[in-house]
Amino acid sequence: MPLTQLDAIIVGAGFAGIGAAIQLKRLGFDNFVVLDREDDLGGTWHVNHYPGLTVDVPTTTYSYFFEPNPHWNRLFSTGAEIKQYADNVADKYDVRRHIRFNTTVESARWDEDATLWRVTLADGDTLAARYLITATGFLSQPFTPEIPGIHTFEGKIIHTADWDDDYQPAHRKIGIIGTGATAVQLIPELAKDAAELTVYQRTPIYVVPKVDIKFSARAQRLFVRVPATQRAIRAVTDWLYEFMISVGVLRYVPRVTIAAADLAKMWRFATIRDKALREKLTPDYDFGCKRPTFSNKYYRVFTKPHVILQTSGIDHVEADGIVANDGTKAAIDTLVLATGYDIWEANFPAFEVIGRDGRNLGKWWRDTRFQAYQGVAVPYFPNFLSLASPYAFLGLNFFNSMEYQMRHMDRIFGELKRRGATTFEVTEEANTRYLDRMTELLGDTLFTQGNCASARSYYFNPSGEPTLLRPMSTRNAVREASTYPVSDYRIS
Template sequence: MPSTQLDAIIVGAGFAGIGAAIQLKRQGLDNFVVLDREADLGGTWYVNHYPGLTVDVPTTTYSYYFEPNPNWNRLFSTGAEIKQYADNVADKYDIRRHIRFNATVESARWDEEAKLWSVTLADGATLTARYLITATGFLSQPFTPEIPGIHSFEGKVVHTADWDDSYNPANQKIGIIGTGATAVQLIPELAKDAADLTVYQRTAIYVVPKVDIKFSARAKRLFARVPLTQRAIRAVTDWLYELMISIGVLRYTPRITLAAADLAKMWRFATIRDKELREKLTPEYDFGCKRPTFSNKYYRSFTKPNVHLQTSGIDHIEADGIVANDGTKAVIDTLVLATGYDIWEANFPAFEVIGRDGRNLGKWWRDTRFQAYQGVAVPYFPNFLSLASPYAFLGLNFFNSMEYQMRHMDRLFGELKRRGATTFEITEEANTRYLDRMTELLGGTLFTQGNCASARSYYFNPSGEPTLLRPMSTRNAVREASSYPVSDYHIS
């Protein structure tokens, strides 16, 4: 198929891709395409639609700062509401017409002579563009564990990232593998009607009560008429989350970490009377090493007679059930995989990216260290920004990460326009300086000072470094994105 040249190609139509598209439009770039392998926009909020799905960050905070939504029904909104918000923002900023759905990217290669990116799709099409922006997200490649016999199971198998909406758990014998944030939301829903639910836990998770409120019609009218009122609520929720990250994670404070763990401990004690069960649900690592979550139902689910917690591990799976390491077997009709995503092996990067002098991004990251200047730029990859990179994520709220990344794009593309330039590449010196600073900052955090060895957290790369996270406050990240030296880039 013939090649089509564009100003920019954005890969991913989730909130990062939508934000990047909005920023390009602000810079006067309109000849771009957003490619997404799914049939609709929204990223993880389109793909995920399992029962009980809600956001685990208050929606006053979990939204674009420049686009508040006065119509949230609850402080912690449902997945369907978040998806609707994505639709509304895309429509308001006329992003949808740029999106090409069912378009899977297989590879991207920099053409040094033409100064263009060549992007190859699974259907054989090739697109060329001056700029390439990957917005594939951190939670985009579902992980299926290689458990002996898993492919021999003859019942129904469903992954939470590919939920079957027609499935009815009523009177079913279900085995669910995983107790991460997704499972915390799903398990109480399955426990309502299942004849029997066996939960296979490898690593316990910290769960604290969810202080959720419903926004009345009156409150929503007030938010719409006086947006400052909603921004005031956001200021409070932003501050609380920033405080939690700052004193509990970025500056490791054992007393604060212990206090947070005690809150989860008190919640377990208040909801579970069985001491042995409480101990099984108690994490062995420090609070914050693995992303904690909020639920008023999760612990209570294990007090139901039809729910069983298995912590000895899985030996193998047979045609009709799961055999645990302690020799017990649970006969099941349905196997639910709440096993999360393959972040480091399949997502960094999500497809092959070849830069200048033939440098392969994935191979280079693995041969050296996972690294990216301000979480977006990599040397030897001209005109390339990766929004889901090492050191990109600001703790608990993805939208805060998107905020500083949009500021970074604004400064960079503004400088290109000012100079009449068309090419940028982060210098090796700037990248090394940034990597050294991130390594130093991480040295004083919970992740290196605390007890995180048993957390099995996706924050840590295969080498044991917590390089998913940018160890600084949102305020500092936004400030740096708005004021970094443009001389850190070679611009021509």
């Protein structure tokens, strides 16, 4: 394929990449590719398939605005169902034929003379396109902790992002590191059959009861015949989440966050009678500083005699077990790493991106501040949109972020078409104004005014700024993406 033949390259075939591809097709582009290092689409919902995997927001809310799914089986659907939804959407909108699987991007460089992006692949091949869109997601680079002695462990090591489906936990002695949202789902599943399960907790997590319901066949038929009924349910779940994130967190009303923390406290008290154990599982930061989660099983599992909660920290790993800081050793044959993802060091950006005048995106972000206009565009990077950028994530529901990003694409590419232009670049002035505004808005949030120091939340960058989040409601973000001044871009 000639280098100049492609209109666009999208990196990542998760929900962001699929959404970007659909938007390009709506805009009349067909000569583009979607590159993904995995062997199938779906992003994190393809990579993750550990036991107990479910979505942690209601699936009535967790879908594209333009493509509701009337066939969800439950309010909190399984990972397999979410993956099937990704497949169905990609097939319906003819995205799959644009995707090249097992293709890893090493770097991208703006060629100013040719006004195009040259993208180098791991196999040495090079592609070129007028536009580059990175949709690599926030949770794409698994984090493996460098614990002393971990490489000497002679048992089985499994990261939750690379789960071994053939692994059977029955009668095993398992150690699991991490108590984030993934671990909350996985730990009860491992505890069902394990001979012994030792959980290494660094930071407790807020857990509230999970009110899950099954959608009957009759309900699904109703959603198909009368789509307004499903949209009404979505409106309710959307409003609840908007209220929680906007009022309790983004506007920081302490009474709301205290009430949410009290709900988790009552849930711990109802399920755990041991006061010392409850204290170990009690966070010392404000509700909302770190992503909370839902579970009816997590707290209860620690009351089982074969489940041990270790909170003193890990000193080192030996060939047959883990030695904690308190000197105790747990003999294990399996080490499970529920240690999440390296968001800031390995993901911003996910590969080297060199823009105009040789500006290195990753270095620039670290030398100045993490920043992106409207959560998608960066000065000195023409014809480039990054859908996993600072200030891109609206909070609890990724699809709400994708909605405003698709609107942003529609506005800028529509303006290019109207003018007969081919190149856009956000101005430094517009970017600076936006960064100043985001900084000011974050000053009124829980993340700045609340007690978040001990949360160790991935919302915060290495400098302590909560720049993963765009501090506004979905409605305002969508409105801004549809109406921002096109003069904020230099178009030629």
